[in-house]
Every structure is written in C-alpha cells, then in structure tokens.
Amino acid sequence: MSFTRALVAISACKVFQTMSPLVLPGQVFLPNSSVYNESVNSYFAAFEREVVPECIIKPNSSADVSVIMTASVAANTKLAVRGGGHTMWAGAANLQGGATVDLRNIKGVVLSNDNTTVSVGAGETWGSVYEKLIPLGLMVAGGRMLDVGVAGLTLGGGLSYFTGKVGFVADTVTNFEIVLASGQVVNANKDTNTDLFAALKGGSNNFGIVTKIDYPVFAHKYMWGGMSAFQAPSEPELFKAFTDFATAPTGDVDAQVILSVGFDTSIGVELSVASQYYTKQVEVITPPPSLAPFSAIQPQVFSSLRSDTILGFVAEQNAYNVPGARQLFFSATFKPDAALQQQIVEKWRDIIEPLKTAEGLAIYLVFQTLTKEMLQKSAASGANSFGLDTADGPIVSLLINPVWKSQADDSRIIAALTELVAAVDTLATAAGKYSKYRYLNYSFGTQNPIDGYGEASKANLKAVSKKYDPTQFFQSNVPGGFKLS
Ligand SMILES: Cc1cc2nc3c(=O)[nH]c(=O)nc-3n(C[C@H](O)[C@H](O)[C@H](O)COP(=O)(O)OP(=O)(O)OC[C@H]3O[C@@H](n4cnc5c(N)ncnc54)[C@H](O)[C@@H]3O)c2cc1C
DSSP: OOOOOOSSOOOHHHHHHHHHHHHSTTOEEOTTSHHHHHHHTTSSSHHHHTOOOSEEEOOOSHHHHHHHHHHHHHHTOOEEEESSOOOOSTTSSOOTTSEEEEGGGOOOEEEOTTSSEEEEETTOBHHHHHHHHGGGTEEOSOOSSTTSBHHHHHHHOOOOTTHHHHSSHHHHOOEEEEEOTTSOEEEESSSSSHHHHHHHTTOTTSSOEEEEEEEEOEEOOOEEEEEEEEOGGGHHHHHHHHHHHHHOSSOOTTEEEEEEEEEETTTOSEEEEEEEEEOOSSOOSSOOTTTHHHHHSSOOSEEOOEEEOHHHHHHHHHTTOOTTSEEOOEEEEEOOOHHHHHHHHHHHHHHHGGGGGSTTOEEEEEEEEEOHHHHHHHHHTOOOSSOOOGGGOSEEEEEEEEEESOGGGHHHHHHHHHHHHHHHHHHHHHTTOBOOOOOGGGOOTTSOHHHHTOHHHHHHHHHHHHHHOTTOHHHHTOOSSOOOO
16 A cells, blocks of 8 residues: 655544555544543543544554554654553643554563563553563563553653662663554664664654563562551651662662652641562561661551562552542652752642642652662663763652642642742752753653753754654654653
8 A cells, every 4th residue: 555645734533544444444443432432541640531532543563553654654644652551641642633543452471482581562561561470480670550551661761679670671671673654663672773772762752653572581479568658757767768778888779769758638647658679589577778777767657568479569559549530740850868858848848738728639759769770780781862871870760749639720730840840950959969860751741851861862862763763753743742852
C-alpha cells in the first residue's frame, strides 16, 4: 500500500477507518464502543480519562505499528502513543480529538532459553513481568507498582528496588525494538544504532514507537523491607537519617529508602513514612545497618517491616494508589541536606494551608536519593540521555503528589504546587544545593525535564531525532509527552 503525503493534516481516524478492514482489521475503535470506553477509563489518573480522542487504535504487533506510522506520516495526521497510561497530566499519552495508539495489545514476556534475558512487549505492565519471573526465582529491575507500563517507565528512566546496583531501569536494557516514522522496524542496542540506543534511555517518545524491550534477568527470591510511619515531631530525626543515608561515604547498594511526608484531609494529621527496602539475598533478622537508623526512630504509628517477595511489597504500595482520582506529579531535585529538607516541608505546610478546604485533598512530598553509587553504575552502563555526571551526586528527587476530588479545585491546586516547585528551587539555590535535573517520569506537563538533562544532552537528542525522524514527525505530530524543542 502506498500513500502520498497530504498537504494538510486530515483526521487520522478517517484514514485508519478506511484502511481498517484491509490492514488493521478490528483495531480501530470509535467513541461509545466498549473497547474505546475501556481504553479511556483505564488511564491511571482522571486528567487523562477526561481527554476524548476521536478514535483509539490498538495494534497487535510491530507490523501493525509500522502500518500506522506509514499512513500517519503520509496523511500528516496527529497521534498519541499510550503504554500503561500512568502519566497523570492530560495529553501525555492521549489526544483530544485525535487518534490515540493504545499499545496494550502488544504482548509478550518471553524468557531466553538460558534464562538470562526477558523480552517484553511494549504493551505489558510490570505486574505481568513479575508474574512470569517470580515463580522461576527470577527478577528484573523494574517498576515498583503492578500496573505501570514497562515502556513508559523505561523510556523516562525508571526507578526500581535495585537502583543502587543497576542505575536506572533504562541503563539495564539490552535492546529496544522501535518503529520509526518511516515505518521501518529497527533494533537499537550496544552494537546497532548505538546513538538511538543512548537517546531512548531518557528520551521518551521522541524517536518512534517502541514495540519490544529486552532486559537482563537475575536470580532473586525475596527481600526485606516495608513501611515505618511517624508523626510530625519525628521529622528532624527522619531528615537526618535520610541525609546520612544519602551521603554515606560508602553507600549500601542493596538498600533504598523512600521518605514521604503527607497530609490527608480524611485523617486530618500529617504522617511521615519511611519505606525501606533491602534486596540482598540473605536472611534479615534485624534491619541492615544502613537502614537501622529509620526503624530506631520512636514513636512509630505503624510498621510493616518484614521479609517478603517483591510482589508483596509492590502490592503494599499498590493499595495506596487508587486509580481514577484527580492527581498529578510534579518534580524537583536538590542535593541532600537535612536543614533544606525541613525548610521545604515548612514551605509545603504554608502553601497547602489554604488548599485544605478542597474536597478529598491529600498532598505528599516523596523524597528518594539518586545515590552516588547509582549514578556511577548508570554512567558505567553506557551512554544515556540523563545528563547526570557522577560528580553531581548524590541528589534527591522530590516528587510532589497532590490528590483531590473536584474539578473546581484544579486551577488553585496546580497554581499552588507550581509555586511550591519554584520555592523548592529558590530554597535549594540559597542553600547551594540546587540541581536542574528533573526526573521525567515524575514531571508535570509544564515542566521541562529534557532541559534538565543539560544543553549537551539536549543537543544530542535533537541530532538523533533529526537522523532517525528526518521529517520531525514525533516533534510536530505527536504532541503528547516531553518534546525536544
Ligand atoms: C502509581 C504509580 C506508580 C509509579 N511507580 C514508579 C516506579 O516505581 N518507578 C518509576 O520510575 N516510576 C514510577 N511511576 C512513574 C511512571 O514511570 C511514569 O508514569 C511512566 O510514564 C508510566 O509509563 P506508562 O507506560 O504507564 O505511561 P503512559 O502514560 O502510557 O506513557 C508515558 C509516556 O511514554 C510514552 N510511551 C509509552 N509507551 C511508549 C512506547 N512504547 N513507545 C514510545 N513512547 C511510549 C507515552 O507517549 C507517554 O508520553 C509511577 C507512576 C504511578 C502513577
């Protein structure tokens, strides 16, 4: 089938409906069909569910994606690319009035014969990967929530339970299969299309539609960890323990702590939770020394520290993340400093005070360290796009996560949280602890995480984009996600 490039953009859905009986049979879905409704209502957050695409296309294979790409470029149509649908802001992976390519039918979690690599279809979630690997005593470095998409998480970086040992999830990838705007299906790995391979590690949806990703697999059966919860008076001790962990001269590569401070109007008090994880395959009877300072802090509201499988820990976190809510992620970064962390929490307290009248409001600050060991491992794993120098580390990724009920509160909550991000940057700059890096997967649509990679990385990403997408289709016709301009 050949297409002549249209001079003006036409409806992608009309193009695909015309083609559908021949080349995409049963893969184009219009509003009010059950498949369309399921797709729209399966986005994680309300904002993406409220976007109304003209149609949803559900390819089954990279060959189908190739047909979609060729036709879209020829007809100059606009597309959205959707994986697990967990980005929260409207339009990241959905397109108002356009065609949304829902990749969830691109399946497959296939182990290599020697059990060293798993090849995962771009429509899979981390839950499916773990279901396949855990019964075999195997594991990959992947997401810490079941329904998060494999491809979206990896293309934005990917923070796993194993960051200290492997760097970002993207750093572990051995091959990306990707459909370019030309419709060509190519591989990117350490020997083939090496510039594209590096660009995809952090470069998100700017180069093509990824259809399959290969990850190394390792033996792993159980780990230790869980949550310890505290009230506000414990904050100074928690921030000291967090900063000591982040700046330890020799970091424990098997350990991880995710510290959250939150206010939930339904319980009316602030709570801090230290989620601690230790992945080494040894029997843990008492907390490992690197994490012991957290469980030593008293009093505690509750504690769930235990040995368990990864699935057990992921399920514990899943219970706190209810799909369909109005919620967003915002990202900031600073260098570890307990006093600065306290100032940030105080600023957060001031800024959220007037928001407490919003129905169902909960607002969390989630601190995670990108340790120097993680950054060293990331750098040693080969080129990527994050623009992070080992000398930049350690750094703390701050995820700000508001949840609320009513659309009427959208604009004041978004304005307040945008103000909070700016205030964090100001406080960090004043303390000499500012970092321009923004974790892409935690960034809001108005933030620009690719600028945070630095000028050299951004220039390289643009060059790779021009090489593999000469007509710049993914810059002009795939408006969702974080673009290179
Ligand atoms: C409850 C929850 C838990 C989370 N836990 C973690 C965690 O443990 N670690 C972590 O690092 N992050 C985590 N995140 C953040 C998560 O990594 C991002 O939201 C990520 O973008 C989700 O990917 P997705 O495929 O589900 O999302 P989508 O919204 O479908 O996609 C995200 C972006 O990637 C693009 N994209 C998706 N698939 C492809 C593809 N095949 N080819 C090209 N572009 C594609 C989309 O166009 C979109 O711009 C979590 C998020 C939530 C909501």
